[in-house]
Amino acid sequence: MASEQQLSAIKGAKVLMVGAGGIGCELLKTLALSGFQDIHIIDMDTIEVSNLNRQFLFRKSHVGQSKAKVARDAVLRFRPHISITPYHANVKDSDFNVDFFKQFNVVLNGLDNLDARRHVNRLCLAGGVPLIESGTTGFLGQVTVHIKGKTECYECQPKPAPKSYPVCTITSTPSKFVHCIVWAKDLLFAKLFGDKNQDNDLNVRSSDATSSSEHAEDVFERKKDEDIEQYGRRIYDHVFGYNIEVALSNEETWKNRARPKPLYIRDVLPIELIQQNGNADKSFVADDSSSVSAMASLGLKNPQDIWSLRENSRVFFEALRLFFVKREKEIGNLSFDKDDQLAVEFVTAAANIRAASFGIPLHSLFEAKGIAGNIVHAVATTNAIIAGLIVIEAIKVLQNDANNYRMTYCLEHPSRKMLLMPVEPFEPNKSCYVCSETPLLLEVNTSRSKLRDFIEKIVKAKLGMSFPLVMHGPDLLYEVGDDLEEDMVANYEANLEKVLSELPSPVSGGTILTVEDLQQDLSCNINIKHREDFDEEKEPDGMVLSGWTKEKDKTTSTENGASTSNASEAVSLETNASEAVSLETKEDSDIEIVPTGIESVDTGKKRKLPEMSDATIPDSSKNELHEIDDDDDGDDLFMLDDGNSDGSKKKRLQ
Amino acid sequence: MDGEELTEQETALYDRQIRVWGADAQRRLSKAHILVSGLKGTVAEFCKNIVLAGVGSLTLIDDRPVTEESLSANFLIAPDENVFSGKSLAELCCDSLKDFNPMVRVSVEKGDLSSFGGDFYNKFDVVVVSYCSLTAKKSINEKCRKLSKRVAFYTVDCRDSCGEIFVDLQNFTYSKKKLDETVECQLQYPSFEDAIAVPWKSLPKRMSKLYFAMRVVEMFEEAEGRNPGQTSIDDLPKVLKLRKEVLEKHSLNESLIPASLLERLVAGTREFPPVCAIIGGILGQEVIKAISGKGDPFKNFFFFDATDGKGVMEDISSDLISN
Numbered sequence: 001m002a003s004e005q006q007l008s009a010i011k012g013a014k015v016l017m018v019g020a021g022g023i024g025c026e027l028l029k030t031l032a033l034s035g036f037q038d039i040h041i042i043d044m045d046t047i048e049v050s051n052l053n054r055q056f057l058f059r060k061s062h063v064g065q066s067k068a069k070v071a072r073d074a075v076l077r078f079r080p081h082i083s084i085t086p087y088h089a090n091v092k093d094s095d096f097n098v099d100f101f102k103q104f105n106v107v108l109n110g111l112d113n114l115d116a117r118r119h120v121n122r123l124c125l126a127g128g129v130p131l132i133e134s135g136t137t138g139f140l141g142q143v144t145v146h147i148k149g150k151t152e153c154y155e156c157q158p159k160p161a162p163k164s165y166p167v168c169t170i171t172s173t174p175s176k177f178v179h180c181i182v183w184a185k186d187l188l189f190a191k192l193f194g195d196k197n198q199d200n201d202l203n204v205r206s207s208d209a210t211s212s213s214e215h216a217e218d219v220f221e222r223k224k225d226e227d228i229e230q231y232g233r234r235i236y237d238h239v240f241g242y243n244i245e246v247a248l249s250n251e252e253t254w255k256n257r258a259r260p261k262p263l264y265i266r267d268v269l270p271i272e273l274i275q276q277n278g279n280a281d282k283s284f285v286a287d288d289s290s291s292v293s294a295m296a297s298l299g300l301k302n303p304q305d306i307w308s309l310r311e312n313s314r315v316f317f318e319a320l321r322l323f324f325v326k327r328e329k330e331i332g333n334l335s336f337d338k339d340d341q342l343a344v345e346f347v348t349a350a351a352n353i354r355a356a357s358f359g360i361p362l363h364s365l366f367e368a369k370g371i372a373g374n375i376v377h378a379v380a381t382t383n384a385i386i387a388g389l390i391v392i393e394a395i396k397v398l399q400n401d402a403n404n405y406r407m408t409y410c411l412e413h414p415s416r417k418m419l420l421m422p423v424e425p426f427e428p429n430k431s432c433y434v435c436s437e438t439p440l441l442l443e444v445n446t447s448r449s450k451l452r453d454f455i456e457k458i459v460k461a462k463l464g465m466s467f468p469l470v471m472h473g474p475d476l477l478y479e480v481g482d483d484l485e486e487d488m489v490a491n492y493e494a495n496l497e498k499v500l501s502e503l504p505s506p507v508s509g510g511t512i513l514t515v516e517d518l519q520q521d522l523s524c525n526i527n528i529k530h531r532e533d534f535d536e537e538k539e540p541d542g543m544v545l546s547g548w549t550k551e552k553d554k555t556t557s558t559e560n561g562a563s564t565s566n567a568s569e570a571v572s573l574e575t576n577a578s579e580a581v582s583l584e585t586k587e588d589s590d591i592e593i594v595p596t597g598i599e600s601v602d603t604g605k606k607r608k609l610p611e612m613s614d615a616t617i618p619d620s621s622k623n624e625l626h627e628i629d630d631d632d633d634g635d636d637l638f639m640l641d642d643g644n645s646d647g648s649k650k651k652r653l654q
Numbered sequence: 655m656d657g658e659e660l661t662e663q664e665t666a667l668y669d670r671q672i673r674v675w676g677a678d679a680q681r682r683l684s685k686a687h688i689l690v691s692g693l694k695g696t697v698a699e700f701c702k703n704i705v706l707a708g709v710g711s712l713t714l715i716d717d718r719p720v721t722e723e724s725l726s727a728n729f730l731i732a733p734d735e736n737v738f739s740g741k742s743l744a745e746l747c748c749d750s751l752k753d754f755n756p757m758v759r760v761s762v763e764k765g766d767l768s769s770f771g772g773d774f775y776n777k778f779d780v781v782v783v784s785y786c787s788l789t790a791k792k793s794i795n796e797k798c799r800k801l802s803k804r805v806a807f808y809t810v811d812c813r814d815s816c817g818e819i820f821v822d823l824q825n826f827t828y829s830k831k832k833l834d835e836t837v838e839c840q841l842q843y844p845s846f847e848d849a850i851a852v853p854w855k856s857l858p859k860r861m862s863k864l865y866f867a868m869r870v871v872e873m874f875e876e877a878e879g880r881n882p883g884q885t886s887i888d889d890l891p892k893v894l895k896l897r898k899e900v901l902e903k904h905s906l907n908e909s910l911i912p913a914s915l916l917e918r919l920v921a922g923t924r925e926f927p928p929v930c931a932i933i934g935g936i937l938g939q940e941v942i943k944a945i946s947g948k949g950d951p952f953k954n955f956f957f958f959d960a961t962d963g964k965g966v967m968e969d970i971s972s973d974l975i976s977n
Contacts, residue, residue, distance in 0.1 A: 026931065029729050033695070033927035050669045056702055056754055078729045138674045139939065139949075302659055304677055366665070370673055378670040380706045381938040384699060388931035392960050395928075406963045413950065419936065420958060420965025 009398040010035045016104040017041040018091050018120055020067040022378050023110030023134055025055045026387035028071050031108075032079040034391055039082070040104070043068040044090040048339060054380035092119050092466060098521050101127040106397050108390055109133045112376070114159055118434075118464040119520060121146065121154035125435055126521030130397045134386050138377040141386040141410035145393050145425055148435065150402060156429035166537050171201050172247050173257060174358050177351065181371045184350035185336045188239060189343065191220050193323060193334040202239070228324050232317045236265045240353055260358045269313045292326045294318035294345045295365070303365040312352040312362070319346035338373025347372050385410055389420070431547065433463075439512070439525035444500065444543035446508050446530045451478060452496040457541045463524070465517035472513055475505035481518075500528075660684075664757065668708055679946035683709050684757075686945045687777060691715040691767045692784030692882075693743045695727025695925040696812045699934025700782065700941075702730075705751050707942055711759040712751065713778070714744040715767055727925035772797050775805055780941055782808045785882040788872050795822055795846045806944045809846065810937050811868070813883070814922025815960035816915075817933035818868050820846055821940060822954065828947040843954055844971040852970055854904040862957040862966050866911045870897050871919050887921040929960055936965065 015036060017027060020043035031039055045067050047058045057074035058067070068086035075084060089095070092115075101107065101123045109131065111117050117133065124131040124146065131146040133154050146153050169175070170183050187202040202220075219238050222231045244262040247253065294315045300307065307315065319342055323331060327342070336343055348368035355362050369375065389408045396404050406422035414421065431438045442458065451470075455478060459468045469479040478492050500507035507513065509530035516523040527547075534542045660668070660677055664684070672680050686709045690697055693716040705712060718724070720743055725733050730750040731743075744762045751760045767783065768790045775781060775797050783794060791809050798805040799822070807822040826841045850869060857865075874893050875882055885893075893916050901908055936956060943951045952967040 030927050030931045033727055033729055033930075049666050052755075053668050053671055053706055053708070056706055059753065060756075075729075078732050080733070301662065303662075303665055304660075366669075366672070375670065375673060377674040379674050379939075380671075381703045381935040381942070383935075384703060384931045384938070385935035388928040388935065389963075391928040391931075392963070408963055410965075414967070417967045418964060419952070419956065419967055420932070420963065422963030 005399065006395050007035060010395060011037055013105045013394075013398050014038045014103060015040070015394065016101070016107045017110065018107065018116070019043055019110035019112065020071040020086075021045065021051065021110060021112060022054050022380075022383040023136065023387055023390075024067070025057045025071055026380075026384045027108060027110055027390055028075050028084070029057070030384075030387050030391045031394075032075045032082055032084075034395075037082045040085040040087070041068045041071065042087040042089060042091050042096065043071075044088065050339075054378055054383055056380065091116055094519055096123070097519060098123055098126045101129050104129055106130045106132060106394050108394060110387075110390075115464060118155055119466070122434060122517075122520035122522045124148075125153055132390050132393050132397065134390055136378065136382040136386050136410075138379065139382055139410070139412040141382045142408065143386055143389040143393060144407040145397065145405045147397070147402070147405070149428065151405065151425035152428045153432060153435040155434040156426070156432040167201055172250075172253060174354065174360065175257075177355055177360055177363050177368075178371055180351040180354040180358070180360060181347065181368060183354060184347045185372050188350050189334075189336055189347055192235070192320070193331050193343075196332060222324070228321050229317070231324075232320045233265050235320070236263075236313070236316065236353075239350075240264070240357055244357055258359055261356075263309075263353060263357050265313065269310055269317075291341070292322050293341050294322055294349075295341075297322070303369075306362050306364045307349075307352065309353065309356045309362075312349040312356070315345055315349035316353060319349060336372065338369055338375060344369045344372065382410060385420070433524045433547070434522065437524075438547065439527050440545055440547040441527045441529060442513075442543060442545050443529045443531040445532060445534070446500040446528065447502075448499060449542055450497060450499050451503060453542065454500065455496065458526075458543065458545055459515055462545050463515065465515065465520065465522070467517055467519050469516045469518065470513060471516070472503075472505045472507060472511060477503055477505065477507075477513075664708070667755075667757070671707065675942070675946055675948055679942075679948050680708065682946050683707055683942065685710050686779045687711045687713070688780045688782065688941070689713045689715070689763075689775070689778040690782045690784070692786060693728070693730075693747050694724060694785060694812075695927060695930035696810055696817065696934045696937075697782070697784045698728045698730045698747060699930050700810070700937045701747065701751055702754060703935060703938030704941060705754045705758045705760065707938065708755060709758055709945070711761070713761050713763050714748050714751075715763050715765070716744040716747075717742045717764055717766075719743070720746060723924060727927045727930045768793055770797075772801055776801050776803070778805055779945065780806045780808070782810060782937070782941070784810045787882055788876045792845075792847045798822075799824060799845060806941070807846075808937065808941070810933060811882070812925050812929055812933055813868075813871070814918040815926045815929050816864055816868075816919065817929050817956075817958045818864060819933065819937055819940070819956040820849070820954060821944075821952065822846060822849075823944055823951060826944070826951065828943070828949070828951065830949055839950070841951070841953055842971075848972055849954060849970045852972060854901075854906055854910075857970065861970075862955075862968055863911060863915060864957040864959060865955060865968060865970070867915045867919055870900055870911060870916065873900065874920075883923050885920040885923060887917070889920050890917055893920055926960065929958065932958055932960075932965070 013036060015031065015038070017024060017031075017039060018041075020028065020041050024041070024043065028039065028041060043066070046064050047055070047062045047067055047070060049060070049063055051067075052058055052060060055067070057071045062070045066086070066088035068088050072084040072086040076082070087096075091111075107120065107124050107129050109117060109120055111120070121131060121133075123129075125148050128148055131154065132143065133146060134143045135141060144154075145151055165179060165182060170179055170187065174180050174183065187200055190198065191200050191202045220235065222228075240263040242262070244260050248259060248262070295301070295303070298311075298314055298318055300311065300315070322342055323346070334340075334343070336347065338344060344365065348363075348365045351368055351372075352362045354360075363371075389410075393405065393408075405425050407425055409421045409423065411419060411421060428435050430436055433440050442454075444454070455468060455470070459465050459470070467480050470477045477495055479488075480492075484492075495503055507528055509528060511528040513526045513528060514523060515526060526545075531544075534544070660672075660680060664680070665672065665677075668680055688704055688709050688711065690701060690712065691714075693701075693714060701712060701714070720731060720741070724743055725731055728747070730747040742762070742764075744764075748760050748762045751758075767786065775794070781794065781798055783791060786794070786809065795807045798807045804824050804826075806824075809818075809820040811818050822843045822845055823841065824843055826843065827838060828841075829836050829838055831837075854866065870893060871885065874880075874889065874896050875885065877896070878889075878892075890913075894913060897911050897913075897916060898908060901910060936958070940951055940956075943949045953969050953971070955968040955970055956965065957968065958965040
């Protein structure tokens with residue numbers, strides 16, 4: 001139960017929740033029960049069926065409606081007299097600027113993607129508003145507290161970049177099922193149903209490049225009056241047969257690899273069977289495009305079954321056919337969506353056929369959907385636990401109880417009996433470009449890379465800025481905004497196409513660029529270092545950003561005890577899972593886990609909060625803690641490392 | 655036992671969690687029958703979790719009428735509903751839980767928990783009791799143990815910002831992933847009575863203090879004939895006296911159980927919603943593990959205290975006596 005002091009802090013608080021999903025539903029409920037009276041909640045998403053197993057404020061009848069609004073209505077039913085303000089909007093909208101954030105006593109994140117988390121982190125830093133950040137994956141979860149100047153910010157620890165695969169692994173030499181999924185989703189699906197003008201590496205590069213590209217000119221275009229089955233067979237034979245033959249002709253590639261087997265439709269599926277697909281159409285009634293399904297029309301019921309090569313081929317033809325028959329208008333504008341049943345079916349079938357060709361084990365639609373949609377595992381219980389922990393920290397933040405702030409990890413295989421593990425927050429990372437003023441270093445070929453490359457690959461992709469402005473000394477090289485003069489816009493457009501060394505204010509080795517995002521109120525300096533060559537495979541951006549690093553510990557930490565690896569293994573495993581696929585991966589659900597705590601295990605860095613004034617600590621709880629901790633070993637924190645106690649004293653898990 | 659396949663509807667609804675525990679675990683969940691008694695905030699949280707997870711059925715027991723206090727941490731009941739005239743806590747919670755997942759049968763059983771015989775408990779796979787007297791805990795646990803099938807027995811209690819879970823899975827076999835292999839594991843659990851009979855002196859030095867404090871409060875309520883949770887700050891002197899007696903009996907120093915902790919437990923009878931969410935979440939996870947036979951369940955106590963933020967498992971069984 002809450003003390004009087006806590007209750008008054010709670011009652012007077014105005015809090016902002018970002019996210020009304022898995023954690024958000026639980027959090028809104030727990031905040032309301034705990035006595036919070038003024039809650040604002042932002043979520044751009046609408047409700048989907050796969051949310052209902054854990055986002056308990058939503059019902060089937062709510063599918064398609066705004067999460068923030070439905071969540072509000074549901075909570076007001078058991079707490080009618082509190083104020084909940086919903087926003088069905090993207091937290092990155094310019095309405096939610098620093099002034100908007102400043103009105104809140106604390107911001108609570110229940111987000112599902114890195115991009116939005118970084119954005120909120122910056123606004124909280126800019127507005128000086130405390131942030132409580134959270135995440136769950138399966139049975140794992142974490143809650144962290146971020147207070148400007150006192151604890152590390154969300155970006156003090158570099159986050160693992162989304163996994164991407166070398167192009168040639170995807171186009172020519174897949175060795176894992178995920179490679180086949182990426183090929184089916186980002187290349188084949190995009191080529192057939194997406195924007196025709198986009199670059200696409202679908203065709204295998206042959207030793208004789210000219211002939212193959214010529215051949216590829218219009219092979220994916222359905223010819224006028226071409227029969228849909230005819231078209232399907234042509235595509236099938238081209239991508240699974242001809243392209244493999246072309247790749248095989250490149251002997252060098254297969255010296256140390258198993259040779260794939262070209263697949264032609266005549267060998268896999270008798271022509272009568274393809275035509276049977278069409279016959280099933282008569283029994284097919286639903287016309288709503290979202291319910292069009294190749295599985296249904298082929299009588300395949302269980303998404304957990306692994307289909308044979310023949311079944312996959314039938315699904316491939318049927319899905320292709322249904323796209324042209326039922327959803328022709330969308331062709332040319334489609335992008336893969338894990339909630340698009342037909343798209344998932346097509347991608348599953350195509351990935352499996354390719355897997356069969358390369359001797360890779362086939363997978364069920366259920367599994368393929370998880371990989372292709374980068375679906376985060378999620379259960380209600382972990383979200384409930386994490387939401388409870390968020391509220392506990394929020395109450396401490398409202399009381400300014402800084403000595404008792406904790407980051408808490410919810411573990412699946414705990415070491416030292418600790419299922420919920422509190423850890424003292426770290427102090428800010430001095431080299432963090434977000435919350436400190438440390439400059440970054442960019443190695444780039446200034447006479448080859450264009451300003452556009454710099455903006456897209458570094459400023460937007462790496463630094464997470466949405467509305468960037470780039471300055472060289474007093475000279476503006478680039479900016480975006482609604483109120484710009486036309487000639488300025490034209491000027492900036494022209495700059496984008498120029499290489500760095502030929503800009504009006506030339507950029508070369510030794511130049512310091514200032515990059516700002518006005519909405520995020522973030523500015524940082526980048527030292528430019530000229531470098532001639534870059535490794536195409538390892539440094540595909542053609543430039544390398546550094547300077548934003550983990551602080552290395554002086555004592556090299558090696559492998560910790562068994563208990564340590566248990567914890568880190570669990571988390572890193574999940575991290576891999578949530579980063580399985582290369583391109584855009586926004587999942588509806590709850591989180592990706594970011595192993596910040598675990599990383600610090602490796603670096604073993606000593607990060608401790610600066611001493612904070614005792615005066616802010618409410619007396620009751622202070623005494624309590626003292627008494628309880630007295631004959632523990634006086635150390636409320638703990639070390640992950642049981643084994644080597646002496647030199648690693650500083651190696652507090654976190 | 656895993657004969658039937660999940661329906662299309664189940665696969666769509668449970669998609670995200672099947673990715674966590676697998677389709678076979680989901681099938682086992684859908685055949686499990688759960689009994690809960692004592693519908694305060696923590697149990698309400700637990701019920702929500704288990705209904706969302708998709709168990710076969712959930713039976714609620716709590717004949718008490720709704721009071722302002724019972725609403726404080728319970729999101730299953732709308733406070734301005736006039737409907738609760740005449741309806742019990744269990745009936746009101748039932749209405750709202752049914753709505754959470756139409757695939758789960760939620761029903762109410764009336765009567766006094768300790769009056770039910772073995773036949774009654776035989777209908778369930780999991781029994782969860784909350785705010786239940788010491789005598790009742792022991793006797794229900796015994797009734798479950800006497801049955802020919804295994805009925806998992808749990809107690810759960812929250813006081814102030816603290817929570818305790820006890821579990822008895824009897825002989826429990828489960829599987830877990832070790833590296834890339836799935837290995838079979840076995841655990842033996844003591845009954846509640848046997849567990850709390852373990853001499854305190856033989857328990858590990860760093861045992862959670864909450865364990866001892868909860869036992870003292872439990873004994874106090876039993877001795878005074880109180881309903882569970884019916885204490886106030888006025889009881890503190892008597893509770894402290896009991897602490898002294900008990901610890902002397904165990905030849906232990908009084909500092910083992912801080913007075914401030916006992917004070918919080920006897921005075922803080924109103925639930926703290928964040929702790930209800932945490933304890934109800936942990937309990938939900940444990941019950942899911944017990945039903946699915948997947949993953950390490952804890953043995954056999956769990957403690958959480960929001961003031962230090964630690965959630966700790968403790969193994970209190972008679973094997974400790976030999977140490």
